Structure formats: structure tokens, C-alpha cells
Amino acid sequence: MPGNKNIKLYSKNLSFFYGNNQAVFDVSIEIPQHSIVAMIGPSGCGKTTFLRCFNRMHDLYPGNRYQGEIFFDNQNILSKNIDVTLLRSKIGMVFQKPTPFPMSISDNISYGLKLNGIKNKTEIKDRVESALRSSALWKEVKDRLKLPATGLSGGQQQRLVIARALAVEPQVMLFDEPTSALDPISTSKIEELAAELKKKVTIIIVTHNMQQAARISDYTAFMYMGKLIEYDETNVMFTNPQEKLSEDYITGRFG
């Protein structure tokens, strides 16, 4: 569907099961490189579940099962011989609630760097700074880098977490409702950030906010009851959706 663009990531007949409980049904989707794809759909339709397949987050819990394929740089990341930790360092994730580690602001960011084998102190310091700058947090925290990250406000914590994910230079970023707990100002900061990030990374963002999806995304995918109902360029989706379900949902006429 997304024309002849470079496809960074795509799923092919992807299904997912929590034990015997199927949450994603046969989803095939292509994510073009350097674009922002918004996932929308009513609560419980499987957006989070779907998103968490891309960095194999479901592996952490026993009984979960994937079916189908996800290709990332033409490699099936659901296959058994994939190094999951390596995969996760290339595909970053930001959660709905901020998840600062119980350590200082700068340690939060250097954590990921050290994981990736960066030991040089000055390099770490520089990359901490540039990560904080790119998530528009540097000015607010530069005088308290050594203080606990839990002392930041919710919006600042979320930008810290984004900085932390960015510091390891992932190729793809998965955002699961990153702004749902934030005020409008923090939200618009993060939206600007996403637009900026697009130059370097490919982004999938789950959101309940139609305006947000319309504002920042290039493509929009509508999910319903675990199925991908419609997927198209965002302006097409919002002005001329093909499916009745998507139209009803987007226009707020949903049961």
C-alpha cells in the first residue's frame, strides 16, 4: 500500500495469543522507513499487544505465543535464533506511564549506553547531553543530572525515558500512548520531538487522540477486535476512509 517506499518493518499474517486467548488476528502491515505510523482503535482492540510483538516484549511472560512473521531489515524477528537483546537495542520502546529507573537522571541515560558497551566517560557524558537535548529536556535538568530521576515531573520523566531510548540510537521507536498522562504542553513537546525524530528513525505510535494521529502521522492504521481494518495515508484515512468501521470510529460515531 505505501507505494514504492523503503519498507523498514513489516508483519505478515501476524497473530498473537495470550495462552489460549487470541488478541491479534492475522495482521499484515508495512511500515515505511522514516515515517510515523499511528495505530488507532477502541480500547482493548489489541494495539498494545500488537506493538509489543515488534520488540518481542511478550517473551517475558510464559504462555504467550506468536504466529506468522515480522520482518525487520528482511530478517524474521519472530524466528527462534534471533538475539532478542540485540533486537531490542535496535527497536526502542516508550510506555504509557513514565518508567524512570531508580537512579540519577544521567545514570538513567548512561544505562543503555553502557549496555551497548560504551565505556569512555567523555563519550558517555556527551551522549547523555545530546540525548537530553534531542528530547528537549536538557535546559530543565542540566543542573541536576546527579539527582534521582523520580524527582522529575511526569512530563519530564516521559521525555527522560524517550531520551534514554534515543541514546542507544535505535532504528525504530515504538510509542504506546506516550502522552496520555501528560498535559498539553508536554504533549506538544513530545509531538514536535517525534516529527524531528522521523529524520533518523521509523516510528509506530499508539494513540487514542485522533487529533494527535492526524497531526503527526504519515500513515494511520485502524484496528478493531484484534484485526487490522484499514491502513492508509493519514490524510486519506481522515478524509476518505474506505471502511464503514473506520469512518464511524474516526468521526466519533462509534457504539
Add this chain to the structure above:
Amino acid sequence: MERLRKRKIQNNIAIGFSLLASIIGLFWLVFILFDVLRHGLSFFDLNLFIEDPAPPGFEGGGMRNAFIGQFMITGCAIVIGIPFGILGGTFLSEYGRMTKIGRLISVISDIMISVPTIVVGTFIYSLMVKPLGHFSGWAGSVSLAMIMIPVTLRTTEDMMSLVPWSIREAAFALGAPYYKVIIQVVYRGAIAGILTGILLSIARIAGETAPLLFTSFNNSFISLNMEEPMASLTVTIFQYATGPYDDWHAMAWAASFVIILAILLLTVLGRLLVIFKYSSK
């Protein structure tokens, strides 16, 4: 109005009873502490720490052997107990959290916590003292460690379980392997609680007598050899307090004072850690 008054009266009666109960409980506690303080301080002198016991019937002497023995036995117990406690707790909260074996260990360690310590003493007696044919410092340490392990294990597990899974997920999402998530993130979040648990469990074993009676027994001479019977404060207090001489009784008081002081310090330190942890947030 009538209902309200009735409820107020009931409320006051309940408050009265619980207040009375806590006063009765506290009274004895303060009484004991005060008594130990009074006697202990009056017999307290430097000789207690720097002299070994005088032969029975002779004046003077101290408890140097018991202080040193107590330190060595407790120290070794800590060195043996803490790694098992922390690693076991880590297993329960992380790798074994959904497994049958994890739940089994959890239940067993809960039972272990409430086993009378004298039973632990006799157990180690039959395991280490009887087969070797003699009491030893090691046997004492092992029995104290056995008392310590379930306590530290459960606190470690509880404190680690308090670290939210979302934090672990965030670390995994950065590409951290599980052991690094545990060491660098989960322990970081749980450290104050774990340390408190350790301090409280040390305080707990520092006052144990029964298990040592069966294992390290006692030694009137100073000994640094863990293979031999070894003096400890608690056992010495027990023997001196039940002995026939007045100056033995005096020394038992003084030693009780020291041991209570040490336990008090450990406990207060543990509490402070908790307060510090929650105020730093």
C-alpha cells in the same frame, strides 16, 4: 443524635481497651530495658572487654573471649547467610516467580521462619556436632545462618517484588539481559529494603542462645579457632546468670546491656534506612 452518641461511646471504649493493652505490653518492655540498663551500667567497666574470665570463685575477669567469639560466630553466620538469602530471594522474585518450585521454597521458608530456634540448634547438632564429635564455632555459625536465611530470603523477595514490572520491562526494552536488569535496576530499587531486612535479621540472630548451646557451646578461654568450641555472649550470659557467684551475675547484667545496646543500634539503623529511603523520594 442518639446513634451518634452511642457510636462515640463505643469508640471511646475500644480506644480505652487498646490503649490499656499497649500500656501493659509496653510496661514490661520498658521495665526489662530499664532494669538491664540500671544493672548493666553499674557493673559496666573496661575489664569486661579486655580480660578473659577468672577461674570460678576468683574475683575480677571479663568476657573478652565471649565478645570475640560472638563476633566471629555472628560474622561467619552473616557471610554464610546473606548470599543464600539474597540469591534465594532473587530466585523467588525473578526466575522462579511463576514456578511450582518457587512457591514451594516460599512456603518452606515461611515455615522455617517460625521454627523454634532450638530446633535449628538440635538439627545442626545432629548434623555437624555429633558426627565430628565436638562442638565448634562453625556449627554455631551455620545454625545462626539457618535462622537468618529464611528471613533475608523473604525480605529480599518482598522488596524486589515491590519494584514494578514496568520498570523491568523498560530495561528489557533497552536490550538488557535479565541478569543486568536484576543487578542494575531491580537491586537498585530494592536496596534500602533489602539492607533493612539484613540488619533486622542480624539483630535477630545476635540475641540467639538456644541454637548456640547445642553447637558452639562455650569456651572459658579465648579462641580464634572456629573448629573448636567457642564462647558467645548469649551462652555466657546464660551460664553466668544461672551460676552461683554474685560477680558472675554482675557480668551477666553488663553483657546483657551490651548485647541489647547492639541490637538496639542495629534496629534503629534499619529503621533509619527505611525513613531515609522514603524521604529521598
